[in-house]
Amino acid sequence: MAVLEVTRLSGLGATLLVLLIGSPAWAHDPVFGLGPHVLYKGGVEVATEVHTDKAGDEQDTELGLELVYGITGDWAAGIELSYARKEEGPQSASGTGDVSLFTKYRFWRHDTLGAQESAAVLLKVKTDSGDDNATPALGTGTTDTILGLTYGYESLKWYRWASLRYRRNGENDAGLRRGDKILFDLVGGWRPTPPSYYEPDTVWLLELNGEYGKRAELNGVELANTGGTEWFLSPGIFWTKRNFAIKAGVQIPIASDLNGDQEETDYRAKLVLEWHL
Amino acid sequence: MKQFLVVSLLFIWSLAALAAGTQYVMRVDGLACPYCAYGIEKKLKKIDGVEKIDVDLEKGLVVVEVSEGVEITEPQMKQLFKDAGFTYRSMTKQPL
Numbered sequence: 148m149a150v151l152e153v154t155r156l157s158g159l160g161a162t163l164l165v166l167l168i169g170s171p172a173w174a175h176d177p178v179f180g181l182g183p184h185v186l187y188k189g190g191v192e193v194a195t196e197v198h199t200d201k202a203g204d205e206q207d208t209e210l211g212l213e214l215v216y217g218i219t220g221d222w223a224a225g226i227e228l229s230y231a232r233k234e235e236g237p238q239s240a241s242g243t244g245d246v247s248l249f250t251k252y253r254f255w256r257h258d259t260l261g262a263q264e265s266a267a268v269l270l271k272v273k274t275d276s277g278d279d280n281a282t283p284a285l286g287t288g289t290t291d292t293i294l295g296l297t298y299g300y301e302s303l304k305w306y307r308w309a310s311l312r313y314r315r316n317g318e319n320d321a322g323l324r325r326g327d328k329i330l331f332d333l334v335g336g337w338r339p340t341p342p343s344y345y346e347p348d349t350v351w352l353l354e355l356n357g358e359y360g361k362r363a364e365l366n367g368v369e370l371a372n373t374g375g376t377e378w379f380l381s382p383g384i385f386w387t388k389r390n391f392a393i394k395a396g397v398q399i400p401i402a403s404d405l406n407g408d409q410e411e412t413d414y415r416a417k418l419v420l421e422w423h424l
Numbered sequence: 425m426k427q428f429l430v431v432s433l434l435f436i437w438s439l440a441a442l443a444a445g446t447q448y449v450m451r452v453d454g455l456a457c458p459y460c461a462y463g464i465e466k467k468l469k470k471i472d473g474v475e476k477i478d479v480d481l482e483k484g485l486v487v488v489e490v491s492e493g494v495e496i497t498e499p500q501m502k503q504l505f506k507d508a509g510f511t512y513r514s515m516t517k518q519p520l
Contacts (some may be wrong), residue, residue, distance in 0.1 A: 175460055187463025188507035217463075220509045258454030258511035260484045301456040303481060344458045344479035387459035390466075423462050 175301065178383040178396035178417055179356050180332030181310035183267035183299045185253050186217035191424040192225070198417040203410030206234045209244060224250040231277070231285045240281035247273045249293075262302040269295035269312070279319070287325065289317030306336025306350060326361030326374045336385070347388040354381035356398060362406060375405030377412060390423040444520040445475065445491045451513040452505055455481045463508040471496070484513075489520060 176182030186192050192215035199208040208231070215225030229244035249271035256265040271293040277286020297310035314328035334354045342348045356379040363373035383396025398415035405411060455461055461479050464486060468477050473494030478487045490496060498515060505512035 175457055184460070185509065187467065187509055190463055190466065220507045253509075256454070256509075256511075260453055261456060261482060263454040263456045263460075263510075301460075303456060342458050342481050344461060344481060346458070348458050350457075387457070389458070390462045392459055423459070423466075 175350075175385065175387075175392075176299075177308055177310075177332065177334040177336075177352060177354055178385075178394050178419070179379070179381050179398055179415075180308060180334045180354050181269060181295050181297045181312060182308045182334075183251075183253050183265040183297045185221055185223040185251055185267065186215055186423070188217050188220045190217040191215070192217075192223075192421060193424060194419055194421040196417060196419040198415065200415045201413040203413070204234075204236045205410060208232045221253040221256065222250070224248075229277070233283045233285060235283045238282055240278075240283055240285055242278045242281055242285050243276075245273050245275065245277035245286045247271055262300070264298075264300045266296070266298045269293070269297065271295070275317070287316075288319035288321075289325070291316045301336075303341060304338055306334070306338075306352070308332065308334040308336075322366040324364045326363045328361075329359045331357040331359075345389070347386065350385040352381075352383040352385060352396065354383060354396070354398075355379070356381055372407035372409050375409065376403070377405070378402040379412075379415070392419075392421040392423075394419040394421065445473075445489060445494065446496075446517055447520050448488045448490065448496050448515055448517050450486045450488070450501060450505075450515045452484055452486050452510050453513055454510040455479065455484050455486075457481075460509070464505065464510065467504050467508055 176184045192213070194213040196211045196213070197208065199206065210230045211227055213225055213227045215223050217223045227247040227249065230242070231244035232241035233239065249269065251267050251269045253265050253267040256263065273291040275286065275288055275290050279286040279288035292315045293312055295310060295312040297308065299308040300306065310332045312330040314330070316325040316327055318324040332354060334352060336350045336352045338348070338350045357376070359376045360374040362369040364370065378401050379398040380401045381396050381398045383394065386393045395418045400412045403411045458479070458481065461481070464479065465477050468474050468488055473491040474488055475491050476489040480487070488496065501515060502512045
């Protein structure tokens with residue numbers, strides 16, 4: 148049992164990294180943050196994304212496939228499947244990651260000429276479905292819940308978003324509970340040339356992403372080398388043509404205050420290809 | 425004879441005009457990006473007889489050309505734009 152716990156703990160750092168990124172693709176939303184965009188009623192969004200994190204000798208890469216359905220013009224729901232590869236020093240593993248289910252409801256919208264201002268709530272549940280027997284583990288062995296609140300303003304020239312998310316992590320069979328997380332995002336966007344409906348469109352983004360994590364607990368005892376705060380500055384791009392979009396960005400750490408002895412994040416990167424059908 | 429010819433020409437012209445269909449120009453708020461507006465195009469294309477769609481984001485206009493005999497109504501458009509995630513304001517129509 149003790150060996151099993153140590154094994155699971157050794158995968159804690161990598162697990163923390165990957166799970167932070169789990170923000171669904173969602174149309175014209177920020178790359179790393181959360182925006183209020185949903186999908187038109189009856190619409191289907193298919194997105195495939197790859198993201199990678201590096202922190203010291205830990206490197207995680209995840210390939211995700213998302214399907215979203217527009218239930219109404221203001222409410223959408225979807226599923227996210229993932230395939231993960233993790234490296235921790237000399238150890239590496241790859242296979243299916245955890246499956247997530249999510250829904251977003253836009254509860255407020257104010258439309259004016261060439262601009263849209265709105266706010267939405269998000270609920271996401273990451274199920275205990277990935278391979279957590281691999282070393283390092285590819286799933287967390289827990290069911291986690293994320294609740295998010297977001298505001299966004301989009302115009303033909305400028306964009307701005309703000310969001311707050313709380314992640315409640317479950318406890319695995321070994322009694323390990325990763326610390327809950329609070330994620331905070333402020334995002335600005337700029338469109339250099341006026342958009343034309345049938346022409347390609349580009350929006351440049353700059354995100355400020357803050358993450359605060361509580362300490363993890365093992366059988367109710369706090370673990371010293373877990374949790375803390377990290378801030379990232381994240382340039383990104385959103386390129387679209389008709390119903391196809393490419394989103395890409397890099398998270399660059401600008402400040403870090405992690406508890407105890409932990410590897411700081413070197414970088415994170417994300418690329419999303421998205422279709423509206 | 426001359427009068428008959430003029431009347432006949434007018435009749436043929438009016439028939440041609442009718443056959444050319446109707447153009448609807450709708451004022452819509454919230455149009456801030458082409459990618460987001462794709463849902464409008466998709467929904468309009470589901471209406472039988474819609475032949476051409478254009479979106480002018482800067483002016484907030486959605487222009488739809490429909491074939492002869494096809495009618496687009498305000499309640500229909502209000503619902504369509506609501507389902508697409510935008511706000512319908514007004515509509516004008518003119519024969520093509």
